[in-house]
Amino acid sequence: MSYLQQNQERFLNELLDWLRIPSVSADPKFHGDVLRAAEYLKTRLEEAGLENVELCATAGYPIVYGEKLVDPNLPTVLVYGHYDVQPADPYELWDSPPFEPVVKDGNIYARGACDDKGQVYMHVKALEMMSQQGPLPCNVKVMVEGEEEVGSNNLGTFVRQNKDKLKADVILISDTGILSNEQPSIEVGLRGLSYHEVEVTGPNRDLHSGLYGGAVPNPINVLCKMIASLHDENNHITIPGFYDQVAVLSEEERAELNRVPHSDDEFKQSIGLKDTYGEAGYTTVERIGIRPTLDVNGIWGGYTGEGAKTVIASKAHAKISMRLVPHQTSAEITQLFQRHFESIAPSGVTVVVKPHHGGEPVVTPTDSVAYQAAAKALETSFGKKPIPTRGGGSIPIVAMFKTELGLDTVLLGFGLDSDAIHSPNEHYGLFNFFKGIETIPLFYQNYAAGMKQ
Template identity: 45%
Template sequence: MANLDSVLACLDLNLDRSVARLSELLRIASISTDPAHAAECRQAAEYLAGDLAAIGFDASVRDTPGHPMVVAHHDGPAGAPHVLFYGHYDVQPVDPIAEWRTGPFEPVVETRPDGTRCIAARGSADDKGQLMTFIEACRAFKAETGGLPCRVTIFLEGEEESGSPSLNPFLDANRAELSADVALVCDTNMWDRETPAISTGLRGLVGEEVVVRAASRDLHSGYYGGAARNPVHVLAKIIADLHDETGRVAIPGFYDGVDELPQAVRTSWQALGMSDEAFLEPVGLKLPAGESGRSVLEQIWSRPTAEVNGISGGYTGKGFKTVIAAEATAKISFRLVFSQDPERIRAAFRRFVEERLPADCRAEFHPHGGSPAIQLPFDSPVLETAKAALSDEWPKPAVMIGMGGSIPVVGEFKQRLGMDSLLVGFGLADDAIHSPNEKYELTSFHKGQRSWARILAALGAR
């Protein structure tokens, strides 16, 4: 405990220096999706590898067919766990540039009317500020104790914001080097400004595009209306059949592998105080539309969904055209939970469509990705260790939450490296990631460093 106290004091004393180091990284315009910024992406990777080497890591920049990866290793005490920390140094484009109050790659510390301070720049919250919280915790441990409480591998990606095309081949090629006892992922949010959170589940995803075809060409609705099959009608009815009157998905077998929440978890979510109205009001809605009898948090964190993301057919331009379309198209996504099988869901959806096609119609399908859900055991010792460490740092005890979206790398760590991930992040809902005027709370940056120091110390003591 004495060592941890000195590490925390070191982080407090050196906060200004850590903000300066983060600012250096934020000045690098590492926009991975734009080939014009390839040199800056490499510059960011080299900056991070150099910084890690300066504090004693065996760090290197690894080339890929796209932007480089950074891999760094540091030994820990004999018998201590091995952790893999993941972050990404690439950032989103900055458009529309006119909406930024300050230059997106000219970081500034802003003081707001309520006295809170934040670091404003592209990448400050997603993900440069987040990854630097961990590096600063390691720096303080090295400065105060000469070592780290765990064996640590740091893995920083440069293509997360552009689809991670090099990630899976890199994981496969470096499986032995990157495999660890647990992955630490700092690309998530807190529950609120005073309440840290551990994300215990990520929903999976299946994307499908279905095209229903009928006549060999578009038809005049006066000549053929009523006699010819209309694919828009057919597809609309199929879509309407996807849900029953209670909001459940009506595809046979859809809920195979879907478990009920443990009552203790449901009670803890209820204690967060998120009402249906509070969740929906900011987007101009009032009434939840999902499964009857489920809270909004259950619906977005622990229940599977079927959503229509786009539908088209016939004439959709200005004015009016009396036509019966030859085809109609819908893009449909399924969010998955627990142990639902993405390919079984895809096959079941296709059967569901084909069984409802009239004799004169045919369907074709185009897949758009698929990944399973990630669900950590609710009674995981690592979760409990991290929860206690976070609760020691923040004003309110840490809570365990779900995530409605997906972080693909977490699934890849599980599938390719065989390890679970601990998702702890210090972002806030209003950080404006991917938007103009992105910011990261100075409190998040400072207490995030202290939080990782506490977590590393706690994991090393297990």
């Protein structure tokens, strides 16, 4: 029996213990829990055989670092991940408490199960398993942060200040997914991000809607109109200059992208929709992978409690994000959005746009030794060649790693689109968790062999 088979139950139970720690970086009330999650990971890395394991202080939450340097002549892989998780709200939509993990129907249900604790823990256990089998085929460095879900504001500073410590040949990240458990894939492109909070202020206090309604600007009505104007009838974003730098793919490139196995019917059924929706002239695969977007992520104002309260609110708020594609930059799009949103406000209200975090789009090479090592590893473990895909999400630090460390990244993820990350009832398949532990050592073996050639 293999080491993985012998230790499956222990590996799973350790992950469940980690998932019980509510490491929500966005909410200060979980501050102590985020630190506990970092300490838990530090201990597990030490047990897995890594050396010089430490909690590296930042201006925010610590970065967990460890390494196993076996031979200066071997290539070095830098593994990145994050131990913080998204807020679990709304709690009432969970079938089971988000920080009391439940294993059912072949899945682990908990906040962070897939994003990213479950996927980080695959690497911890893969390294433990490899250490039990002899010397590692590569040098390994592990860096896991606690602020990815709030923009990784302190990671860039840490990387710039520790370039020698983080010197490596490639970055390995498991924070993405595969097409299905039958068809593996590797994401070779990620969209960037520009995220904002907007505030519309009208009267100096909440007003009685009978005494004032129809005579004063209602900030909620105004905000809704402003937001609605950000798309035209073809769902094209109306911000002037927004598309100026967008990379336009050739018909051949678009045809290749659409070769991935995809069914609109299954896509709609999986999320309970009668039809898809998006920018005219593009397929669902293209809308997700190669086109920029603008979405409202939250909107509030006025009275939202039980019963009725007839007021015109003084203020209305929204959170708005834009996913970016090559060659857009978050700085330029942030400026364009702020200028446009302020310009379309009627004279009776005041608008404040507060930029939050951003990140750059990225496309990673498919002809590198590292990519080929990952592709071969997936082909071995799944019995089928992986398909390169463009991901719709954002991992801003991929571009930062390229800029600061000069390193490309391999996105060796094992999640599924149906895993409900960032949503109630997030889950991660037992198949995927253990398949990741099985596959990751194959990547190291292939990469070491490829770098010798």
